[in-house]
Amino acid sequence: MNPSDEMLKIAAVFVEQPDPSDRVKDALARVKRAPLSALVDQMIRESSGFALKSALKKIADLNQGQVHDLDAPDFRSYIIARTGLSDEHLRDCVSAIATYAKVKQAVESGAGATLIAARAEKGEIKNEVSPSDVLRELARRVK
Amino acid sequence: VDCTASAEEKRRLKTEREEIEDAIDLARGPNGVVRALELIVMRMAHRKVPALTHDELQVVREKALLAIIEKFDAGATTSAIANQLEATAVNKARDVQAAAISSRDHMEQGDPVVLLKAHPSPLNVATAVEEHEDYNRVIDALAQLRDANERYYEVIMAQIDGFPIPQRLKNRFNEDVTDVTARKLLQRARERFETILSGLAKATAS
Numbered sequence: 258m259n260p261s262d263e264m265l266k267i268a269a270v271f272v273e274q275p276d277p278s279d280r281v282k283d284a285l286a287r288v289k290r291a292p293l294s295a296l297v298d299q300m301i302r303e304s305s306g307f308a309l310k311s312a313l314k315k316i317a318d319l320n321q322g323q324v325h326d327l328d329a330p331d332f333r334s335y336i337i338a339r340t341g342l343s344d345e346h347l348r349d350c351v352s353a354i355a356t357y358a359k360v361k362q363a364v365e366s367g368a369g370a371t372l373i374a375a376r377a378e379k380g381e382i383k384n385e386v387s388p389s390d391v392l393r394e395l396a397r398r399v400k
Numbered sequence: 401v402d403c404t405a406s407a408e409e410k411r412r413l414k415t416e417r418e419e420i421e422d423a424i425d426l427a428r429g430p431n432g433v434v435r436a437l438e439l440i441v442m443r444m445a446h447r448k449v450p451a452l453t454h455d456e457l458q459v460v461r462e463k464a465l466l467a468i469i470e471k472f473d474a475g476a477t478t479s480a481i482a483n484q485l486e487a488t489a490v491n492k493a494r495d496v497q498a499a500a501i502s503s504r505d506h507m508e509q510g511d512p513v514v515l516l517k518a519h520p521s522p523l524n525v526a527t528a529v530e531e532h533e534d535y536n537r538v539i540d541a542l543a544q545l546r547d548a549n550e551r552y553y554e555v556i557m558a559q560i561d562g563f564p565i566p567q568r569l570k571n572r573f574n575e576d577v578t579d580v581t582a583r584k585l586l587q588r589a590r591e592r593f594e595t596i597l598s599g600l601a602k603a604t605a606s
Contacts, residue, residue, distance in 0.1 A: 260597070265560050266453070266457060
């Protein structure tokens with residue numbers, strides 16, 4: 258192989274500084290958990306015995322994205338390629354995450370908590386309701 | 401006009417896309433391995449802004465990486481980052497180039513790089529293989545050349561950056577050389593570099 262001038266020029270960059278700069282290392286070390294992963298982490302923590310738990314964990318472990326990214330075909334195809342989930346399995350996960358996110362938003366805005374408290378089984382008013390509580394209540398009513 | 405990509409072209413694009421996504425994932429992975437991503441970013445930057453010197457590429461390398469890491473921090477997906485990677489690399493390259501224009505004009509003032517024109521580089525091969533292992537071999541060979549003879553290394557870097565060799569040697573070593581001496585040095589430096597490179601290639605093959 259004969260190296261091109263471009264290859265030599267780029268190679269010289271690594272010869273003069275083999276490792277990334279300290280600024281790059283620091284920036285990498287400070288990267289936060291992605292919003293989608295943080296949401297799925299919370300969902301897994303709150304939902305014991307959830308059937309989709311292992312599939313959801315695989316999505317969370319990718320540490321990237323926001324809930325709306327799950328609508329993007331290239332991200333879905335990437336998830337399938339990286340996690341080995343089937344298309345159907347992924348659709349179930351996306352649906353579960355979207356529902357959880359909506360309920361969480363409703364709870365955080367106060368509307369969901371009031372709604373559920375008004376219809377709770379024993380009629381008590383709950384000031385703080387987690388998204389999982391809301392989902393449990395919904396499931397109970399559907400039964 | 402046939403606007404459809406051939407099967408071969410589709411396969412090449414798919415492989416490139418996978419290579420880019422793999423590199424991004426390695427960088428955002430638990431060990432933060434950024435070498436492959438840096439190589440891709442610098443190749444993209446250099447293709448659109450070929451006048452960048454290797455010193456400027458060093459700056460592009462860091463600036464582009466920091467911009468990409470900001471996207472990691474914002475939770476951007478690998479697919480989205482891959483889609484914008486070339487634009488990120490090229491924007492940073494243009495910023496760096498704009499900042500460097502005045503100093504480069506100063507360096508080249510009064511010298512039309514006669515030496516380069518008279519002696520086009522035999523290392524300039526259009527069909528260079530750009531696999532990562534080849535990059536790594538060239539990096540190793542250049543590092544060995546620098547350790548063995550820093551003047552030879554500087555002579556080669558001056559040539560590929562388009563700087564006059566006598567001026568480069570004056571700047572780095574405060575050494576005055578004539579054009580004739582510079583040509584001889586360049587020839588010896590090429591021979592030494594190619595010997596190191598072929599030695600590494602043989603070692604890899606065996």
